[in-house]
Amino acid sequence: MLTLTFIYNIQYFIKTLYINDIDNLEENMDSENIIYQRKSIxxxxxxxxxxxxxxxxxxxxxxxxxxxxxxxxxxxxxxxxxxxxxxxxxxxxxxxxxxxxxxxxxxxxGEWSKTSISNVEVWGESVKEAVGEKGTSDPEMQNAxxxxxxxxxxxxxxxxxxxxxxxxxxxxxxxxxxxxxxxxxxxxxxxxxxxxxxxxxxxxxxxxxxxxxxxxxxxxxxxxxxxxxxxxxxxxxxxxxxxxxx
Ligand SMILES: Cc1cc2nc3c(=O)[nH]c(=O)nc-3n(C[C@H](O)[C@H](O)[C@H](O)COP(=O)(O)O)c2cc1C
Known part of the structure; x- marks a missing residue:
């Protein structure tokens, strides 16, 4: 039980960091900084x-x-x-x-670290947040x-x-x-x-x-x-x- 709570807390902590990162991104996107304004279209x-x-x-x-x-x-x-x-x-x-x-x-x-593999998974989640549950398999996404x-x-x-x-x-x-x-x-x-x-x-x-x-x-x-x-x-x-x- 203790281990489960520990894992949950770690996951929550990591998620919070990522959420802060998006807040940070949105703040910066509003600024004049083109590094933050660029995103893949x-x-x-x-x-x-x-x-x-x-x-x-x-x-x-x-x-x-x-x-x-x-x-x-x-x-x-x-x-x-x-x-x-x-x-x-x-x-x-x-x-x-x-x-x-x-x-x-x-x-x-095989050539990626565990972290990179996890980053790709997080990317998949970001796609779902914008596009819907189907993510990269969404027909509009596939068509594009x-x-x-x-x-x-x-x-x-x-x-x-x-x-x-x-x-x-x-x-x-x-x-x-x-x-x-x-x-x-x-x-x-x-x-x-x-x-x-x-x-x-x-x-x-x-x-x-x-x-x-x-x-x-x-x-x-x-x-x-x-x-x-x-x-x-x-x-x-x-x-x-x-x-x-x-
Ligand atoms: C070498 C390279 C290849 C990529 N290939 C694709 C692709 O085939 N399809 C796609 O939707 N995005 C592709 N991307 C865009 C990445 O998914 C995107 O850069 C990454 O998710 C970060 O998002 P951002 O560019 O909006 O900051 C590619 C990016 C790079 C650098």
Whole structure:
């Protein structure tokens, strides 16, 4: 009985920390801080993005740091007809049950810590809070997923096929810089495996050379008022990941 009470208290304590984290997030989202205003958008409106704004956002992204300033990235943007072409081929592939095979290795549960596995579960709960009991299996969510979240533009960041792990790190920095730059201009975003799971289709439509691998796809556009965009994700309490030693 004592053990049960102890476990209950621990769970309650952890939950409280997460709840505080959401309070903290909501407070910060109201502030001018774009780091807190950015969140992944899974239902974009039909409002288009001009080529100019796409160029400005990518230009800002290039201010990301990289190993010896190597800037080991290239950027291919699908929009208009090329994106509709990709979307159609993706739909057909989904219908045929084609197996996803991104250029980067898909992480397996086996390589994650218990904490990461638990964070993924907590993410599932956040989805349910916004979308309803069905969570990621919700038909609206599935539809959005299959329609590439209705994004009016997708930015694909590529690297040389022999790129080192450091180059992939650099591209991560590029991606986040780009998404924050987008947010600062009122443009929403989502990085997604969904965008890169059939690289053969993307390479063919966007004429990406064989010496490039697609590292990430980032959808850009303007959020609509779908409940899919109400997902607020938590972060682990800071003392679980921060280790300062004096
Ligand atoms: C590499 C990567 C791949 C992702 N793939 C998907 C995806 O395929 N589908 C999806 O709905 N979200 C995807 N996401 C978005 C994450 O779920 C999201 O970033 C995370 O839950 C944190 O939420 P936030 O971006 O709103 O802060 C991906 C994020 C990253 C960084």
């Amino acid at each position: 899974r239902s974009f409106s039909s409002k288009k993005l001009s080529d100019n704004i796409i160029e400005e956002i990518v230009l800002d992204g290039t201010r990301a740091p990289s190993w010896e300033n190597a800037q080991p990235w290239e950027v291919y943007v699908a929009t208009g007809n090329s994106l509709e072409n990709i979307r159609k081929q993706y739909m057909d592939s989904e219908t045929m049950g084609k197996a996803p095979k991104s250029d980067l290795t898909i992480p397996g549960l 997923d299959h329609n590439l979240f209705y994004a009016p533009a997708i930015v694909y960041i590529t690297a040389n096929i022999n790129a080192s792990e450091y180059s992939i790190y650099d591209i991560g920095a590029f991606g986040q810089t780009l998404m924050l730059a987008a947010k600062s201009k009122g443009v929403d975003s989502i990085p997604a495996f969904q965008f890169v799971k059939y690289p053969d289709i993307i390479k063919n439509v966007l004429e990406i050379p064989d010496n490039q691998k697609i590292v990430v796809g980032i959808g850009l556009g303007y959020a609509d008022n779908s409940r899919l965009n109400n997902i607020l994700t938590r972060r682990e309490p800071i003392d679980q990941i921060l280790h300062i030693k004096k």
